[in-house]
Amino acid sequence: MPVRPRYLSLDSAKDKIYWSGQGNGRVWQSPMSGGSFSQLVAGVSGKTGGIAYHAGTDTLFWADTAGQTVTKALSDGTGIVDVLYPRAGHAGGLFLEEEMGKIVWFDQGHQEIRRAN
Secondary structure, three states: OOOOOOEEEEEHHHOEEEEEOOOOOOEEEEEOOOOOOEEEEOOOOOOEEEEEEEOOOOEEEEEEOOOOEEEEEEOOOOOOEEEEOOOOOOEEEEEEEOOOOEEEEEEOOOOEEEEEO
16 A cells, blocks of 8 residues: 655646655556556655656656655656756655756755756
């Protein structure tokens, strides 16, 4: 059973909701209309934080607050790659600024908003 969602992201075109629950090292998915859920990613090195979905590339991004990374994978959970390491700090909320090609997040440890390409 997944922990209660702490961070959420939606793919309305595919009727999917993605979430992470801080402290469990996993990313989950389910239909937005309800029903069964499934684990997409497990074994994140620490605590999963903010999560964001990019429709143009069908890619999920999430923060690992313990590893201080931002990681991405395809929405089916394959192709996992760290994209920010170890620059992310303790990333909480995560947002994709698609027009400018930026990842924006709140670094809880330093109490600041950060961004990267």
